[in-house]
Amino acid sequence: MEKALIISHVVAGSATLLSGLLAAFLGKKGGWWHRLSGRVFYWSMFWVFISAILLISFVRFSAFLMVIAVFSWYMTFSGVRVLMLRKTLQPLFIDWLAACLTMAFGLFSMGLGLYYQWQYEWASVLGYLCLFFGFFTMQTGWLNFNGFRTVHKAEKMWWWFAHMNSMCGALIASITAFLVQNGRAFDLPSSMSWVPWVFPAMVGLPLVSYWANKYRKKFRVGKYAVGNN
Template sequence: MELLEKILITSHVVTAIISLLTGLSAAFFGKKGGKLHRQVGKVYFWCMFWVFISAMLIISLIRFNSFLMVIAVFSFYMAFSGYRVITIKRTKKAAPIDWIAAVVTMGFGIVMIGMGVNYLIKSEFSSILGYLCLFFGYFTTQTGRLSYKGFKNLANAEKMWWFFAHMNAMAGSLIASITAFLVQNGEIFKIPSEMSWVLWVLPALVGSPIISYWSRKYKAQFKSQSV
């Protein structure tokens, strides 16, 4: 068991670092949709796949970690949906795996909300992890629900819906990955324990305006091209 634990944790850390580096590279270097972007994006996705699988194995076989479960499910589904939307763009139809993944993700989100409520009740509403489980649980549930809803309305989707779905999902996955890195390595930044929640929300506070900026930019660009 010690050898298995070492292998799982080491491979989890290594692929997490690679996914972080490739995610940042895909986001800020190379032309969107270009060869470099696609190749780096594939490396990012498959690294995220193993980060997710290894996290679930660590939780199931070695020790339960609610933080690891919350981040692993949320970040991987975002990467998965962002990756799959490229195929759905071509087929114009969601495959069974897309529907199943959306439903399972909604289920995990509801479980996270339940965990958050449990932590809060036990701590007399003083548990930071409880509030964070509510936060991520809500957005995980919403992400799965919006994907499910989108699959039902593909025929009426806007022309470039897939582009923004891909960008938002991959960016959301990257933000979650950065959050995991900061929280897991919080001691490096010497953040007081009562301020540890900052590491959870900082990536989203910084990343959300950037995503919004790029969304507006590309919407304006696509609009001008259609005129």
């Protein structure tokens, strides 16, 4: 049972990685291919999350797996939910609950990170991971929670950018998990062991920023709004 669970987790993780890259870089956004690869990404990420919780609960505890799984899943969940909210502009109970639980988990992860740092005198890589992802998990939950309260005042195409940021954030986290878990295959010296942790964000975040600016210009929102020209 343990072996089957681990294999299914790895297969789902690989499917998540591949479908996420395909959705990001191939096909027209909102087109048939984008929607298909997006569905594969969503359900693969769902099983990554479920299998991670099962592994943590019944096989062995892993703070790394827990933090990455929760962060990635909430980003994916909120990225899909926002496509529903753009039509109704009415958050459901599940949206509020998920945001609150995510904020609470972010705080818990930060506390866990501080504990690891206290244990290892601020030399714990895992501690930094918990602090880093814990902060952004909490921040993501809070931004969504606050956004639910002001959704009726949101700028034009707000849902597009919320969807893009959430799904890209989940993809970056997935790539990070893949590189960290397979770090030995790259045969990096100990002095560069930090590279897999930060490389996806160093490359991905500027790309997301570039795309966001490109679409803001296309949709004429923010600094590109007609009234700001």
